[in-house]
Amino acid sequence: MLGCHRTEGVFMNLMVEAWLPLEWGCWLGSPNRHTYTEGGNDKGLSKKEDLGIEKDFFKYHKNIIPDADSKEVLFSIDGSSNYELLIPKTVYPPREDSALLIDCINELKSPNGKALEIGCGSGIVSIALARNGWDVEALDINPFAVISTKENIRRIGFEKKICVREGGVGEDNFSIPEGVKLIVWNLPYLTPPDENEQRLEWIEEASMSDLADKSWGQRLVELLESEKEYLDPELLVILLQRKYPESPSKTIHWTNLGWSHRVLNYRWLFDEKLEVLAYWKPGLGTPVKKLKECESTMDEAKKLPEKGWQRVITEKQTGGRGRKKSSWESKNQDLLATWSIGKTILKTIDPGLLQVLIGSKIANILNQYCKWPNDIVNIRGEKIGGILIEMDSESDNLRIGLGINQYDNYVKGLKVAGWKEKTPGLNLDELFQIIDAELSSFLEHHPLLKYQCEETQNITDSWRNLSKLVSRGYSLKKNQKNSRIIKLKSSGELTITADHKQENVQDIGSLEWLF
Numbered sequence: 001m002l003g004c005h006r007t008e009g010v011f012m013n014l015m016v017e018a019w020l021p022l023e024w025g026c027w028l029g030s031p032n033r034h035t036y037t038e039g040g041n042d043k044g045l046s047k048k049e050d051l052g053i054e055k056d057f058f059k060y061h062k063n064i065i066p067d068a069d070s071k072e073v074l075f076s077i078d079g080s081s082n083y084e085l086l087i088p089k090t091v092y093p094p095r096e097d098s099a100l101l102i103d104c105i106n107e108l109k110s111p112n113g114k115a116l117e118i119g120c121g122s123g124i125v126s127i128a129l130a131r132n133g134w135d136v137e138a139l140d141i142n143p144f145a146v147i148s149t150k151e152n153i154r155r156i157g158f159e160k161k162i163c164v165r166e167g168g169v170g171e172d173n174f175s176i177p178e179g180v181k182l183i184v185w186n187l188p189y190l191t192p193p194d195e196n197e198q199r200l201e202w203i204e205e206a207s208m209s210d211l212a213d214k215s216w217g218q219r220l221v222e223l224l225e226s227e228k229e230y231l232d233p234e235l236l237v238i239l240l241q242r243k244y245p246e247s248p249s250k251t252i253h254w255t256n257l258g259w260s261h262r263v264l265n266y267r268w269l270f271d272e273k274l275e276v277l278a279y280w281k282p283g284l285g286t287p288v289k290k291l292k293e294c295e296s297t298m299d300e301a302k303k304l305p306e307k308g309w310q311r312v313i314t315e316k317q318t319g320g321r322g323r324k325k326s327s328w329e330s331k332n333q334d335l336l337a338t339w340s341i342g343k344t345i346l347k348t349i350d351p352g353l354l355q356v357l358i359g360s361k362i363a364n365i366l367n368q369y370c371k372w373p374n375d376i377v378n379i380r381g382e383k384i385g386g387i388l389i390e391m392d393s394e395s396d397n398l399r400i401g402l403g404i405n406q407y408d409n410y411v412k413g414l415k416v417a418g419w420k421e422k423t424p425g426l427n428l429d430e431l432f433q434i435i436d437a438e439l440s441s442f443l444e445h446h447p448l449l450k451y452q453c454e455e456t457q458n459i460t461d462s463w464r465n466l467s468k469l470v471s472r473g474y475s476l477k478k479n480q481k482n483s484r485i486i487k488l489k490s491s492g493e494l495t496i497t498a499d500h501k502q503e504n505v506q507d508i509g510s511l512e513w514l515f
Contacts, residue, residue, distance in 0.1 A: 077102055077128050085122050086151045088144040092121040092186075096267065097274055101186055101240045102128040104264040104276040108448045113181040118168055118220075123149030125184060130161035137177055141168040169219050176224065181232050182448070187216050187249050189242035189274075217241065217249030221279075225257055233285030236278055236448050238264070244273040254279050258433035260440035262449065278449055282440035283309040288432075295319035297338035298390055301399045304340045309444045310397075313337040313432060320403060322386055328403050329411050333428055335385070335404040335419075335435075340397045341443055348453035351398070352492025352506075355387050357458050358400065360465035361438050362387070365431075366404075367422040370465045372485075372494055373508060376404065379472070381513065382417040402435070455490050463488045477512040478505065 070088040075098075077083065087093045102125060111133045117126045120138035126149065129136045138149050146166050153162045167174055176183070190209040211219075217239060224231065237259075241249055243266065251261055259279045266275040291314040294300050298321065304310040317336045320328035330336055349357070352373065359370040368384055371377045376385040385404030391397070406428065407418040419431065426434075445451055466488060476483050478498060486502070487495035494505045505511060 075122075075124055077124070077131065078106070083124065083127065083152070083156065085124065086148055086155075087122055088148055090142060091145045091148045092119075094122055094124040096269055097186060097240055098124055100265060100267050100274060101125060101184070101238070101276055104238060104278075105129060105132060105184065107264070107450060108132065108182075109450060110447060111182075114177070114179050115182040115184065116177060116180045118183065118185040119145075119188070120149050120164065121145050121186075123152045123162070123164070125186065126162050126164075127153060127156060127158060129182075129184065130158045134161075134182065136162040137180075138162055138164045139167045141166065141171060169216060169223060174223075176227055176231060178230070179232065181235060183220075183235065183237045185216075185220065185238075186240045187242075187247070189240075189247040189249065212248060215248035215250070215253070218253040221254050221257055221259065228281075233281065233283075234447060236280050236446060238276060238278050240274060240276050242272055243275045251277065255434060255437055256430075258282065258437045260437045260444060262441055262452065264449075278446070280440075280446050282436045282444060283311075284444075284446065286310065288313060288436070290314075292316065293318065296321060297336055298388070298399050298401045301338040301340040301401075302395065306340070306342070306395065306397050309440060310340040311337060311436065312340075317403075322388060322403075328386070330403060331405070331407070331409065333406045335402065335406070335428060335431055337402050337432060337435075339400040339402075339439060339443075341400065343391060343396055343398050345443060345453070346398070348451075349455070349458055350491045351389050351391075353458060353462065353488075353490060354400075354492070355389050356462045356466070356488070356492050357442075358402075358439065359387050360462045362402070362404070362435060363465050365423075365434055365438060366419050368419075369469050370462075371469065371513060372466055372488075373492060377469075378417045378421060380417075381474075382408075382415050384417045384419060384421075400439070404431070459488055459490060475514050477514065478503070478510055483511075 070086060071093075073085050073087055073093055074082045075085055075094045085094065105125070105128050111129075113135065115129045115134035115136050117129065117136060117138045118140075120126050120140045121142075122145070123138060126136045126138040130153075140146055140149070143166060146164055149162075149164045153159055153164070188209050220237075220239075224235075224237070239249070241247060241251070254261055258281070260282050262278050264276045264278055266273060268274075286308045289300070289304065289310075289312040291297075291300065291312065293316040294314045296317060296319050297312050297314055300312045300314070301310070304312060314336050316332055317328075317330050320330055320336065322328045345354070355374045356370065356372060359374050359376060362385070363370040363376050366376065366384065369377050369379065371381070374387040375383055376387075377383055383405075385402065388401040390399045390401070405416055405418040407420055409416050409418070419426065423431075442453065466485070470485055476485070476496070478496060481498045483496040483498040485494055486497050489495060489504065491506075496503055496505055
């Protein structure tokens with residue numbers, strides 16, 4: 001799959017040891033072990049005599065794959081253990097993308113239970129999973145790949161750790177096996193061929209190319225949604241996707257259905273950027289507390305358990321509040337919610353930057369703007385929503401409050417805007433689901449993932465949205481002096497310049513935005 005040319009590929013991190021033309025009708029030897037010959041003549045491959053393909057398994061498939069070319073490759077999982085792998089024709093060999101995916105698998109915490117690999121190919125990823133303690137079910141729609149994986153796990157002695165069968169997403173009656181805690185798939189990511197473009201053989205096309213009408217990634221998430229009642233609530237899905245040029249399998253297919261996501265690693269290979277992403281459902285089985293009416297979701301959040309991903313949403317709020325104990329007036333069908341999360345997050349991000357980061361991410365969802373430090377506004381500067389972070393000494397948790405107007409309105413004579421202006425197709429439940437997943441993506445701890453919170457990336461993400469207002473020509477005043485924003489600090493403070501002097505700003509009270 002590496003490289004943009006559909007019929008080319010670059011072998012990375014492996015050594016091709018020998019090409020073995022396998023004509024499946026010419027196997028001789030004992031009932032369970034076989035020596036390869038071609039036309040009855042020994043090809044001088046005595047070092048490769050014991051290929052170990054099960055005779056009955058081969059006989060079952062001989063009408064499906066009457067002849068094929070195969071090669072033997074050496075591939076290292078950890079830099080020290082070289083595995084000699086049988087790779088028949090049409091089976092995707094392990095390459096740099098396989099190594100990238102395996103690196104992420106090796107970083108998972110506390111592996112335990114059943115893992116499912118879709119599109120197992122040579123079986124190398126399933127072998128890596130088994131090495132890390134998983135009981136693996138390996139699937140592929142290509143019968144060559146089933147043969148390859150069976151043989152390769154036999155060579156390593158993992159027959160009891162890995163079950164191999166033919167099948168995959170899109171096959172009739174396919175479903176996720178019961179008890180699966182981890183799904184891994186090196187997604188086919190080549191751009192689908194145009195109508196008049198040369199195609200690969202259908203088996204190779206299925207293993208290497210994405211689908212144009214509905215991508216493989218989209219088909220998987222829709223399958224998971226249809227079976228969500230039967231899935232393990234802590235299910236983690238790890239996919240290798242092509243980020244640039246973007247393949248049809250996009251992260252937005254998952255986030256729009258309320259799945260959290262986190263980039264585990266990435267790598268540039270020539271002009272392609274590959275990413276390994278983890279997906280899970282926010283809360284890992286912890287339900288959202290839903291209320292008809294309350295005084296303030298911030299106060300209701302204090303009553304939630306302190307463990308897990310806790311959040312509360314209400315249809316009506318009678319005593320909402322904003323910064324410095326100001327009141328927050330809301331209407332029915334506005335989004336009014338609070339999340340309660342452990343203060344341990346403050347070891348990795350300052351609360352000042354946290355509110356800017358959250359505001360920026362929600363503004364992106366709404367295709368709007370974040371006005372420092374915690375307001376969401378439209379292009380005219382009309383307020384759509386706001387973020388409030390509170391904490392006290394009585395709890396080990398902090399509370400993230402969120403209020404977003406659904407429709408345009410007037411509050412105390414001041415025009416406010418709603419999210420329907422730019423995203424009219426989003427209803428309240430859908431918007432909450434997407435925001436919940438977005439916050440979970442960088443704040444929630446999944447038991448299999450090492451928590452990652454990079455200060456530089458957080459500042460970059462926040463600044464990217466803040467700068468959208470500045471790039472539109474908007475500016476600000478401080479103490480009646482025209483000022484210019486030049487920097488966002490890790491504390492969440494703004495660095496501004498006026499009269500050739502720089503100053504750090506902590507409080508919005510002294511600033512006036514000029515829209």
